[in-house]
Structure formats: C-alpha cells, structure tokens
Amino acid sequence: MHQPSMETPTDDDRRQVGAFLQSRSAEDFLALYERHTPALYRFAGRLAGGPGVEADDVVQETWVRAISRLHRFGWRCRLGTWLFAIALNVRRELLRRAGRDRAIAAELDALAPRATPEIDTQRRLHRALVGLADGYREVIVLHDIEGYTHQEIARHFGIREGTSKSQLARGRRALRRALEDGGGGSDAG
Amino acid sequence: MPDEQDDLTVAHREVLRSWGRDWQPPESLRERTVRAVTDEGRPGAIAPRRARRFGAFAWAAAVAAVAFVVGVGIGQRQVRPVPPQAQRYMLLLFESDEYRVPRDEEELRQRESEYVAWARRLADGGRFVDGEELSQAGWRYGLDSGRLTRLPPADDPMVGVLAGYFVVGAASEDDAVALLEDCPHLAYGGTVEVRMIESH
Numbered sequence A: 001m002h003q004p005s006m007e008t009p010t011d012d013d014r015r016q017v018g019a020f021l022q023s024r025s026a027e028d029f030l031a032l033y034e035r036h037t038p039a040l041y042r043f044a045g046r047l048a049g050g051p052g053v054e055a056d057d058v059v060q061e062t063w064v065r066a067i068s069r070l071h072r073f074g075w076r077c078r079l080g081t082w083l084f085a086i087a088l089n090v091r092r093e094l095l096r097r098a099g100r101d102r103a104i105a106a107e108l109d110a111l112a113p114r115a116t117p118e119i120d121t122q123r124r125l126h127r128a129l130v131g132l133a134d135g136y137r138e139v140i141v142l143h144d145i146e147g148y149t150h151q152e153i154a155r156h157f158g159i160r161e162g163t164s165k166s167q168l169a170r171g172r173r174a175l176r177r178a179l180e181d182g183g184g185g186s187d188a189g
Numbered sequence B: 001m002p003d004e005q006d007d008l009t010v011a012h013r014e015v016l017r018s019w020g021r022d023w024q025p026p027e028s029l030r031e032r033t034v035r036a037v038t039d040e041g042r043p044g045a046i047a048p049r050r051a052r053r054f055g056a057f058a059w060a061a062a063v064a065a066v067a068f069v070v071g072v073g074i075g076q077r078q079v080r081p082v083p084p085q086a087q088r089y090m091l092l093l094f095e096s097d098e099y100r101v102p103r104d105e106e107e108l109r110q111r112e113s114e115y116v117a118w119a120r121r122l123a124d125g126g127r128f129v130d131g132e133e134l135s136q137a138g139w140r141y142g143l144d145s146g147r148l149t150r151l152p153p154a155d156d157p158m159v160g161v162l163a164g165y166f167v168v169g170a171a172s173e174d175d176a177v178a179l180l181e182d183c184p185h186l187a188y189g190g191t192v193e194v195r196m197i198e199s200h
Helices: A011-023 A026-048 A053-072 A079-098 A100-109 A121-131 A134-145 A150-157 A161-181 B010-018 B027-037 B049-076 B105-124 B173-182
Strands: B087-095 B129-133 B140-144 B147-151 B161-170 B191-197
Touching: A011 A026, A011 A053, A011 A079, A026 A053, A026 A079, A026 A134, A026 B027, A053 A079, A053 B027, A079 A134, A079 A150, A121 A134, A121 A161, A121 B010, A134 A150, A134 A161, A134 B010, A150 A161, A161 B010, B087 B173, B105 B129, B105 B173, B161 B173, B173 B191
Parallel strands: none
Antiparallel strands: B087 B161, B087 B191, B129 B161, B140 B147
C-alpha cells in the first residue's frame, strides 16, 4: 500500500542486530535505537492519541522487551514491524493496569473544545482520532496510517483478519460521522 | 465490503496519514531507555550472551542428565518398578511475550538447574524422557500450483513460538498432564501443549 512488504527484513537491520547480539554494547544498541525509535515513537504516539508520557513509557518498555528477546527474533517480518507489535502489546497492558476508562477520559480531556468558531478538517480529524475507542484507533493506525494489510495485521499484531476489517470499517465510519458532526465525539467499540 | 458512505475521502486519508508525522522522541527518552536496557548502569551489561543459548543449554543439559540417570539406573541398580507407560506423549513448549526470559547469568543458571531437576525427577521415577530445543527461524512450506512454496508462519502471536519439546512416557493423557504441575516452563510464563503420539 504505502511501503514495501512489511515482511521483508532489510540487510541493514540484519547487520545491526547481528552486531548488537555479538557485542551487547551501548553503541550498537544506540544504532538500533536511532534507526527505529522515530517511527516507533510516532506509532506509540498515534496509539496513545498524541505524543507525551504514555508514548515515552511505551517506547522505553518496548525496547526493554525487544532487547531481551532479540536473540529469538526469527526474521519473519521486518524488525520495525516486530517492534510495533511489542509496542501494541505494551500499550494494551498499560491500559489494563491504568484502567481503561481513565485512559479514554484522559485522552478526551486533552482535547477540550476550542473557543474558535471554526475547526479545520485536520484538527477535527485528529481530534476524532483521539476520541476513537482503542480497538478502532489501533486498526486505523496500523492499516490507514502505517500501511499494513489486514493479513499482515493478523499475522503480526494478533488481530484476526475479520476483526481487523470490521474494526476498520467502524472506525472510519466513526471518523466520518465526527467530521460531519463538526466535532470529535467518541465512539464506543 | 465497507459501505462507501463510511469510507473516507482521499483528502481525509492524506490528513490521516499526516497525523503525528512531525512528532519527535525527546532526547530524555534516549537516555532513560539506555539506562533501562542496561544492567546496573554498565553499558553492554544487557542480557549476557549466554542467555541466547539458554534454551539449547537447558534442553541439552536436561536430556544429558536424563540419559545419565537412566543409563546408570539400568547399568548398576536393581530394576526399579516402572510406572505403566502405555503411550508416549509429546509436550510442545511455547514461548509467547508472557514468557520471562532470564535477565542475567545468575538467573540463567538457576533456570537451567530447575529444568534439569524437573527432567531428572521424571527419569528417576522410571519414565521415558527425551527432548530437544527447536530453532525459531523456521518456515512452513506447501505446494502452490504444484510448486514448493514458502508459507506465512503458523504461530499465533498470542500463543507464541514453539521453542522445544519433550517426549515422555505416560499411562494416559491425564498422567502426562499431571507431570506439568511442577514444570518450570509453566512457572516462567510458558505454555505446554500435550499431544499423544499415535502408535500404529
């Protein structure tokens, strides 16, 4: 869709991972970190509804887990996809621990309506994204923003293909409704 | 098929894809992540190299210990009563994200000794025990229009990867399952699938 297959590992990744597993040095870790954290941070931020403490925590914990499991990574997908899958699970665990309702409420609170008479499409859409239920937003981020197919979402992120398709349709419907309503109301899922 | 009315316009999709495009991780995140993945603040002291060999060592050690015990038992002792083992069962060991990998050398040794002790207890009790670690870089293959073709992996992310197996002798499935009550693999967050080996 937007990128080459998410399942084709790159030579650079293989080389950097090999170097890190050989040396276990901070320098080699930082090479991996610098290469993958920008995209990982954007992904974590999109899942969280914006950059901030939650995205920071997700990224840090993702690397902690990834480093402990890197020797077992079987290269069935790109390293970035594997990191995204870990990040998705990390965030789900954080939400479970923190309380789902509190997380959604915090996201909505962060986007109190502005006093301006007109809100442009971009801000309305972004606000609507934040107000989406987590399940819808996860699939919208994975499919429409990151470019994974439903088959890849099922394979790497633990969301069945049928569920992915229906969540995507419902998420898009909720966004469209929010745009037509002129606000960013939430949609339970 | 999604309802066309629910779909988003091209302009909306472009806006969607632009969401968060300019977000940058803070510099402080870099430092705290390095600290988090480093043991005791020493760069490079992340999980020791031998941790990646944990699985192989543990399985090999467990199997070697079993072979030693069984061999000694047959060679030097009186024949001990062997529990009825009408069937062989394969214990498939899976490791998902829930599995707690040993964090350092000390925990690695402790983990190894627990797997070995478990296998040894089975052998001491006269059970048939065998096992191997499996490489996790494998693929599935099938025929596609008559051509041998590599297929997507079968593992479910929620179940995890197949990390190894044991084969044990047992009287029944319940007997085989009962062996798992003190299996260290479960204690560390792994799961075990029990399958009878069909005899023909």
